[in-house]
Amino acid sequence: MCPKLTIVIFADLPFEYFYQSKSHNLDIMKNLVILGAGTAGTMMANHLIGKLPKDEWKITIVDQYKTHYYQPGFLFLPFDIYTTDQVKKKGSKFIPKDARYIQEKIELIVPEENKVQLEKGEELPYDILIIATGTKIAPEEVEGMKGPEWHKSVFDFYTYEGAKALRDKFREWKGGKLVVHITEMPIKCPVAPLEFAFLADSYFKNKGMRDKVDITFVTPLGGAFTKPKATQALHHLLTDKGIKEVTDFNIERVDYENNKIIDYAETEVPYDILVTVPTNMGDALIERSGLGDDLNYVPTNKATLQTEAHENIFALGDATNLPASKAGSVAHFEAEILTENILRYIKGEPLKEEFDGHANCFIETGDGKALLIDFNYTHEPVEGTFPFPGVGPLNLLKESRMNHMGKLAFRWIYWNMLIKGIHIPFVSATMSEKGKHFEETEA
Amino acid sequence: MDKTIAQATVSVDQEGYLTDFSQWNKEIGTEIAKEQGIEMTDKHWAIIDYIQQKFKEEEPLSIRGIKKSGVIDIKEFYALFPGGPLKKATMIAGIPKPKSCI
Numbered sequence: 006m007c008p009k010l011t012i013v014i015f016a017d018l019p020f021e022y023f024y025q026s027k028s029h030n031l032d033i034m035k036n037l038v039i040l041g042a043g044t045a046g047t048m049m050a051n052h053l054i055g056k057l058p059k060d061e062w063k064i065t066i067v068d069q070y071k072t073h074y075y076q077p078g079f080l081f082l083p084f085d086i087y088t089t090d091q092v093k094k095k096g097s098k099f100i101p102k103d104a105r106y107i108q109e110k111i112e113l114i115v116p117e118e119n120k121v122q123l124e125k126g127e128e129l130p131y132d133i134l135i136i137a138t139g140t141k142i143a144p145e146e147v148e149g150m151k152g153p154e155w156h157k158s159v160f161d162f163y164t165y166e167g168a169k170a171l172r173d174k175f176r177e178w179k180g181g182k183l184v185v186h187i188t189e190m191p192i193k194c195p196v197a198p199l200e201f202a203f204l205a206d207s208y209f210k211n212k213g214m215r216d217k218v219d220i221t222f223v224t225p226l227g228g229a230f231t232k233p234k235a236t237q238a239l240h241h242l243l244t245d246k247g248i249k250e251v252t253d254f255n256i257e258r259v260d261y262e263n264n265k266i267i268d269y270a271e272t273e274v275p276y277d278i279l280v281t282v283p284t285n286m287g288d289a290l291i292e293r294s295g296l297g298d299d300l301n302y303v304p305t306n307k308a309t310l311q312t313e314a315h316e317n318i319f320a321l322g323d324a325t326n327l328p329a330s331k332a333g334s335v336a337h338f339e340a341e342i343l344t345e346n347i348l349r350y351i352k353g354e355p356l357k358e359e360f361d362g363h364a365n366c367f368i369e370t371g372d373g374k375a376l377l378i379d380f381n382y383t384h385e386p387v388e389g390t391f392p393f394p395g396v397g398p399l400n401l402l403k404e405s406r407m408n409h410m411g412k413l414a415f416r417w418i419y420w421n422m423l424i425k426g427i428h429i430p431f432v433s434a435t436m437s438e439k440g441k442h443f444e445e446t447e448a
Numbered sequence: 449m450d451k452t453i454a455q456a457t458v459s460v461d462q463e464g465y466l467t468d469f470s471q472w473n474k475e476i477g478t479e480i481a482k483e484q485g486i487e488m489t490d491k492h493w494a495i496i497d498y499i500q501q502k503f504k505e506e507e508p509l510s511i512r513g514i515k516k517s518g519v520i521d522i523k524e525f526y527a528l529f530p531g532g533p534l535k536k537a538t539m540i541a542g543i544p545k546p547k548s549c550i
Contacts, residue, residue: 189511269511
């Protein structure tokens with residue numbers, strides 16, 4: 006009797022019963038794990054939470070730090086343009102409430118077993134993993150850099166602590182040699198060191214002591230920037246502002262006792278304050294897990310954002326080895342494309358090979374003005390208007406006050422739209438060629 | 449454009465870098481080195497071999513990579529190819545000038 010009865014009961018139940026009961030079973034729920042709750046990771050959580058069916062997918066995001074920094078603000082902190090409160094907020098504010106948010110250090114990624122180990126021993130199994138662990142400075146890579154003079158006469162401005170220490174130093178500095186230096190490429194936001202030099206020029210002018218400050222820009226590149234057309238424009242600006250350039254400088258060590266940096270060709274540049282961008286490296290977690298290249302960046306397909314080594318692991322933002330700028334705008338454009346590719350991957354459809362390396366950066370040039378550049382893997386920054394072809398209101402590769410207002414307005418956009426995954430109107434993930442003067446570049 | 453180096457016609461770009469690695473041979477390398485004021489020795493060739501190997505494996509070249517390779521220390525690299533070691537060594541090796549990173 007019993008088996009018969011069972012059959013009858015099951016036959017009377019609607020199909021949805023089976024479907025729902027199966028989906029609500031936690032053992033069958035699928036796991037999407039995001040590592041890193043910075044700009045890229047937070048955006049991905051916000052994009053995916055509304056797109057993945059809640060009864061099938063559990064989203065977990067892990068980050069050991071409680072504070073979410075507005076990193077572009079670190080550029081303004083040393084010059085008292087932003088206050089400390091304007092560049093940091095509690096990270097949990099931006100994580101969607103339906104996602105599990107774990108604040109703990111990540112010990113290891115074990116791709117063979119599809120799991121992540123956390124520091125306190127918990128294991129997170131995943132069906133899909135998104136790596137968004139970013140990049141950080143590694144001053145210990147250069148002899149003498151992170152020595153006794155670190156944050157005393159040798160500074161970085163890529164960390165909150167560095168930018169704040171520099172602000173305090175500048176407030177009481179009486180002048181001397183200011184050297185703005187890039188250790189090696191790639192670095193996060195490659196224009197930031199130039200912007201720093203421009204803002205320093207305008208800061209010391211406003212303090213009425215520009216004549217007491219000698220500014221030198223030192224780079225391992227052959228010119229001011231990585232892209233020829235922009236390099237020309239930026240070189241002129243450096244000259245106009247009386248900022249000296251030392252190019253092709255590959256640093257060997259910081260001689261902090263005699264206040265000079267020395268390169269492999271024995272060229273020496275003396276300083277009173279050294280503001281350096283140290284070597285940038287991916288998180289040590291990537292190295293521990295055997296997933297990175299020489300600089301701990303994850304080899305990633307540059308069009309689909311799937312990692313080269315594992316088909317269920319994706320990466321975006323500064324953590325990848327893509328030949329694109331390490332910048333929030335890039336992470337933003339990547340996030341839109343990666344969201345679609347995750348959905349395609351789940352459905353078993355081919356991934357969209359759509360990411361074109363699109364980057365969009367404001368370049369502060371001091372005196373309340375800024376440049377704007379828009380470029381991708383194949384097109385270097387050119388002149389034109391943005392985002393509306395022929396209209397603007399922003400000018401590409403030309404200094405304007407409007408661009409500066411755009412950069413300042415961006416802080417609001419960042420906190421209120423960008424990391425929440427709200428699409429910014431008129432700005433597309435792939436680069437638009439409209440309203441740009443490409444023919445002028447090729448001439 | 450075409451250029452005659454060590455009695456062979458090869459195509460080069462505006463800066464003098466070979467545009468087709470298959471046209472390269474050791475004589476051409478030696479000749480380019482001479483134009484750069486460099487007399488090639490076994491030490492020079494060891495680094496050229498390494499650079500060509502990386503190129504064939506499509507791995508990007510950097511000062512850091514060379515430092516890690518153990519083939520040579522960077523001071524020595526600068527001493528062997530004074531001026532711009534990576535730029536000169538790649539030209540001699542017959543491969544494109546390394547693109548500066550983004």
